[in-house]
Amino acid sequence: MSSRRVLAQISMIVGSRAEAEDAVAEAYLRAWNRWPRISAYDNPEAWVRQVAYRQAVSTWRKAVNRLQAHRRDTTGRRVEALNPDHVAIVAALRKIPADQRRVIVLHHIAGLSVAEIHRETGIPAGTVTTWLSRGRRALAAHLTDSDTLETGRESRDV
Structure with a gap:
């Protein structure tokens, strides 16, 4: 499934699954809203991945303080x-x-x-x-x- 693959890739790029989930969801929403144009692309998944990456970067720039607080809160937690x-x-x-x-x-x-x-x-x-x-x-x-x-x-x- 494309969405899981893109989510895993963006998670690894940005280093945060939560941030990646938000960015990927936004990217798929944008793709849905533009589907007649996006579906004609050679690789719609690449478009979604690029939009998700840009969304994640934009979020970083807008919310540096929130991300720092999030990282402080999650430091040391282990995922089983x-x-x-x-x-x-x-x-x-x-x-x-x-x-x-x-x-x-x-x-x-x-x-x-x-x-x-x-x-x-x-x-x-x-x-x-x-x-x-x-x-x-x-x-x-x-x-x-x-x-x-x-x-x-x-x-x-x-």
């Missing part, structure tokens, strides 16, 4: 029954720059090619490639299990 790998990836995505996070999610989660990301976002293909490379390196640094590495070193030293 989530896959530990999923949690680690989302946490790592939150630590990298927003531009890199966006292209990483669009490429690796949404499955878009560099050319498709360029068409959807207007970001030059060379920049997309650079941000993908930098984003992968940044994610790798945040996903390295340093405790295991240290434990391995300690056991060799003994």
Whole structure:
């Protein structure tokens, strides 16, 4: 289902499922209201994803104080029954720059090619490639299990 896929992608890009739900709902409402035109597009889902992303960014800009209060309120809460790998990836995505996070999610989660990301976002293909490379390196640094590495070193030293 397109809406679940777009919601998952936008959630990973913006780092907040609640913000993504609002943005995606607004994007689908706008698509519904313009459906005769949107349905003629090669990829209506890309249009919805782009509108949802822009809506989320607009919300961030308008409500910085509200978001900070929300984050303070939710800091330290754990969500049960989530896959530990999923949690680690989302946490790592939150630590990298927003531009890199966006292209990483669009490429690796949404499955878009560099050319498709360029068409959807207007970001030059060379920049997309650079941000993908930098984003992968940044994610790798945040996903390295340093405790295991240290434990391995300690056991060799003994």
